Amino acid sequence: MTTATAGGAGSAPPADKRPDTGTGKGTGGRSRGGVTGTRRTVAAAFLLPALVLLGALVVYPIVYSVYRSFLDQSGTGFAGLDNYEALFTDATIRTAVKNNAIWVVFAPTVATVLGLIFAVLTERIRWGTAFKLIVFMPMAISMLAAGIIFRLVYEQAPERGVANAVAVGVHDTFAESSGFPKAHPLPVHPLKAGGGGSFVTKETVRAGQPVSLPLVGVVPAKMPGDAEPAKAATASGDGITGTAWLDFTKGGGGKPNVVDPKELGLKGLTVEAVKDGKVVATATAGADGVFTLPASADGSLLRLPADNFREPYNGVDWLGPSLVTPGIIGSYVWMWAGFAMVLIAAGLAGLPRELLEAARVDGANEWQVFRRITVPMLAPVLAVVLVTLMINVLKIFDLVFIIAPGSSQDDANVLALQLYRTSFGTDADLGVGSAIAVLLLLLVIPVMLFNVRRIRKEGRR
Amino acid sequence: MTTTETSQAEQVRRAGGPATSTQSLGARMAARAGGGVMRVFLVLVGLFWLMPTIGLLLSSLRGPEDIAASGWWKVFTAPSELTFSNYQRLLDNSTITDSLLSTVLITVPATFLVVVIGSLAGYAFAWMEFPGRDWWFLVVVGLLVVPVQVALIPVSELFGTIGIFETTFGVIMFHTAFGLPFAIFLLRNFFAEIPRELLEAARLDGAGEIRLFTRVVMPLGGPAIASLGIFQFLWVWNDMLVALIFADSDSPPITVALQQQVRQFGNNIDVLAPGAFVSMVIPLAVFFAFQRQFVSGVMAGAVK
Numbered sequence: 001m002t003t004a005t006a007g008g009a010g011s012a013p014p015a016d017k018r019p020d021t022g023t024g025k026g027t028g029g030r031s032r033g034g035v036t037g038t039r040r041t042v043a044a045a046f047l048l049p050a051l052v053l054l055g056a057l058v059v060y061p062i063v064y065s066v067y068r069s070f071l072d073q074s075g076t077g078f079a080g081l082d083n084y085e086a087l088f089t090d091a092t093i094r095t096a097v098k099n100n101a102i103w104v105v106f107a108p109t110v111a112t113v114l115g116l117i118f119a120v121l122t123e124r125i126r127w128g129t130a131f132k133l134i135v136f137m138p139m140a141i142s143m144l145a146a147g148i149i150f151r152l153v154y155e156q157a158p159e160r161g162v163a164n165a166v167a168v169g170v171h172d173t174f175a176e177s178s179g180f181p182k183a184h185p186l187p188v189h190p191l192k193a194g195g196g197g198s199f200v201t202k203e204t205v206r207a208g209q210p211v212s213l214p215l216v217g218v219v220p221a222k223m224p225g226d227a228e229p230a231k232a233a234t235a236s237g238d239g240i241t242g243t244a245w246l247d248f249t250k251g252g253g254g255k256p257n258v259v260d261p262k263e264l265g266l267k268g269l270t271v272e273a274v275k276d277g278k279v280v281a282t283a284t285a286g287a288d289g290v291f292t293l294p295a296s297a298d299g300s301l302l303r304l305p306a307d308n309f310r311e312p313y314n315g316v317d318w319l320g321p322s323l324v325t326p327g328i329i330g331s332y333v334w335m336w337a338g339f340a341m342v343l344i345a346a347g348l349a350g351l352p353r354e355l356l357e358a359a360r361v362d363g364a365n366e367w368q369v370f371r372r373i374t375v376p377m378l379a380p381v382l383a384v385v386l387v388t389l390m391i392n393v394l395k396i397f398d399l400v401f402i403i404a405p406g407s408s409q410d411d412a413n414v415l416a417l418q419l420y421r422t423s424f425g426t427d428a429d430l431g432v433g434s435a436i437a438v439l440l441l442l443l444v445i446p447v448m449l450f451n452v453r454r455i456r457k458e459g460r461r
Numbered sequence: 462m463t464t465t466e467t468s469q470a471e472q473v474r475r476a477g478g479p480a481t482s483t484q485s486l487g488a489r490m491a492a493r494a495g496g497g498v499m500r501v502f503l504v505l506v507g508l509f510w511l512m513p514t515i516g517l518l519l520s521s522l523r524g525p526e527d528i529a530a531s532g533w534w535k536v537f538t539a540p541s542e543l544t545f546s547n548y549q550r551l552l553d554n555s556t557i558t559d560s561l562l563s564t565v566l567i568t569v570p571a572t573f574l575v576v577v578i579g580s581l582a583g584y585a586f587a588w589m590e591f592p593g594r595d596w597w598f599l600v601v602v603g604l605l606v607v608p609v610q611v612a613l614i615p616v617s618e619l620f621g622t623i624g625i626f627e628t629t630f631g632v633i634m635f636h637t638a639f640g641l642p643f644a645i646f647l648l649r650n651f652f653a654e655i656p657r658e659l660l661e662a663a664r665l666d667g668a669g670e671i672r673l674f675t676r677v678v679m680p681l682g683g684p685a686i687a688s689l690g691i692f693q694f695l696w697v698w699n700d701m702l703v704a705l706i707f708a709d710s711d712s713p714p715i716t717v718a719l720q721q722q723v724r725q726f727g728n729n730i731d732v733l734a735p736g737a738f739v740s741m742v743i744p745l746a747v748f749f750a751f752q753r754q755f756v757s758g759v760m761a762g763a764v765k
Contacts, residue, residue, distance in 0.1 A: 043585050047597075049582075050645060053637055054638060056619070056638070057639070058604055058612060058638055058639065058641075058642070060619075061611055061614075061616055061619075062611055062612075064614075065615055068615070118506070121503055122503065131506075133752070134510050134511055135507070137514075138510075139748075139759075140695060140744045140745055140748035141699065142699030142700075142701065142716055142741070143699065143701065144699070144719060144720060144740070145699075145737040147723070148733050148734070148737040149516070149517045151723070152520060153513050159530075160531070161532070162512065162516055162532060165532055334510065339759060343759070346760060391608075394608065395609070402720065406724075415610075416608075416610050416702075419610050419613070420613075420705075423613065433613075433614050434614055436610075437608075437611045437614065438611075440608045440611065441611050444607070444608060447606050451606065455599060
């Protein structure tokens with residue numbers, strides 16, 4: 001019965017299958033004609049809901065945005081190209097344009113490169129699927145949730161934000177943390193400010209006369225756990241001895257300048273002997289605060305260098321003006337590297353095995369196979385992934401809106417955020433907002449044309 | 462000839478050995494060690510990728526004082542800190558529970574409408590004849606990449622004029638419209654693959670257009686419809702921007718309700734963390750339950 005069309009060879013459907021469509025024109029050359037012999041009214045009924053919605057909420061807005069972008073803020077006067085000029089003259093919008101460029105260049109590239117690496121590495125591993133699932137999972141959650149997740153990660157306080165906890169951990173492994181920020185002498189103490197945050201003794205030191213280096217201003221709870229009650233140093237031969245201690249008795253009762261029984265030694269405090277502006281000897285106070293300098297220190301001034309009193313390293317200001325955009329791009333990569341990985345993995349699975357194996361048999365190492373065969377053959381997939389991510393990144397909004405704190409939101413600004421802020425805040429300027437919208441649209445038009453051309457080609461086939 | 466060599470090499474590789482037996486012991490050991498390094502690397506990357514989410518989960522399970530005092534990783538040494546009290550308070554918080562309901566009331570209709578309207582149009586584009594059919598379809602393809610931002614200003618003015626600005630209905634319409642290009646594109650391509658004989662046979666049995674659509678095309682389109690539904694569901698559920706502008710500010714969806722909390726970020730993590738996690742539960746459940754459809758939707762949608 002239906003033999004004529006089975007092979008798809010018939011350029012036009014058999015006449016008896018479309019009795020009353022009226023127009024035969026336009027059907028020639030198609031592989032799929034109207035098999036069902038539809039009346040046009042029926043086709044219109046099927047299409048109507050979609051066309052109405054698309055027309056009113058997608059096509060009309062495009063036209064209106066272009067029109068509106070040439071009107072002024074009030075929407076009554078013609079503004080010429082003023083709104084477009086604002087895109088390049090207004091400092092906040094310029095930042096947004098610049099940041100968008102950074103986003104479009106880096107976010108898709110990093111996500112694609114990571115996706116490629118993950119796809120290749122997991123290809124031959126049994127639990128590769130589990131790995132892929134973990135990396136792909138963030139794609140399912142909202143950018144709002146991802147934003148909250150990364151606000152937590154980038155939290156400034158190292159005891160709460162994991163990024164800074166790691167930063168501080170790494171930093172303190174390589175650079176010893178300073179011991180006593182805010183410690184300082186009292187006027188009655190034999191120490192005075194020595195410039196640059198250091199302190200020096202008021203008088204030169206002599207061998208045989210133990211030196212007192214009392215300081216106050218350290219919260220007892222912040223003292224090193226292994227600090228011991230300070231001991232008054234005893235004179236010892238030619239060397240200079242002394243005690244550096246916290247001249248403060250908890251609960252009161254201590255006397256200034258005297259080593260009272262419960263007062264703790266400033267363990268680890270660095271003491272330098274300075275003669276004529278040169279450091280001649282250095283010592284470190286022990287757990288009981290006692291230090292010993294060689295005889296060469298005789299007649300010098302003792303200095304407590306500023307390093308002793310540095311504020312502790314507090315981590316990186318991830319969401320500050322300079323790092324906020326890279327930080328948010330990091331969260332985007334976290335969300336979308338899985339997308340790149342899945343598409344690339346599918347592409348990998350489609351590569352001809354024989355070719356790769358042949359190259360290996362011919363003596364190519366894994367890197368050569370990857371560089372010379374895998375990547376070139378994946379080029380079309382990589383291009384699709386990059387272009388998709390670029391379109392996606394162009395309209396990035398939620399992540400920036402959520403992660404950038406109010407103080408650095410101007411520094412993290414992107415076009416979609418700027419559009420929102422100019423159009424829906426107080427003092428809205430719908431003219432400039434529309435110009436931004438048109439700019440975003442112009443940027444995706446090449447992709448639009450590419451898609452249309454590709455589909456048209458497929459349709460001809 | 463080449464094929465036999467290849468298959469041998471393949472077998473050797475599968476067996477876990479080196480590619481060729483002529484390799485020196487040193488090279489083999491290096492390859493083995495390289496594989497080990499690679500595995501360790503992947504495990505570390507996997508943990509690294511999981512860590513932000515785990516951080517959120519564990520933060521949501523700690524009381525406000527604990528959150529302020531220390532990081533979530535402290536629970537590994539003090540597991541007794543874990544508590545469900547944040548979640549209990551969250552579920553007593555009517556703002557949050559109402560917003561979850563709003564999210565459902567937006568997402569379900571918007572998904573349903575896209576599937577139905579998209580299927581109708583996809584079927585028309587695939588199997589009906591009307592003037593300019595291919596041209597119209599190319600217009601739809603062109604609309605695939607139109608950014609939603611373009612529509613925000615015009616549609617808010619339009620909705621204001623017809624009185625549906627800041628209503629749930631308006632949000633649903635907006636999401637449906639912007640879901641349609643992808644829906645039509647995906648379903649038209651899928652429906653076009655249905656064998657012609659099937660449709661003609663049904664036609665000869667006397668099935669009308671509606672019957673053909675509901676009894677033959679829709680059931681056969683199941684896989685594509687599932688992909689589309691999942692995609693649209695996640696897209697609408699996770700949306701914040703559209704809801705921020707078009708949703709009723711008295712009953713915003715969960716994303717907007719949480720966004721309003723983010724302004725005071727720092728002292729309300731005991732609300733934000735469990736709130737964010739609750740908002741993620743449904744998408745994650747959908748994701749894990751329908752991975753295959755999700756992936757095929759991602760593949761098909763790579764042009765969007």
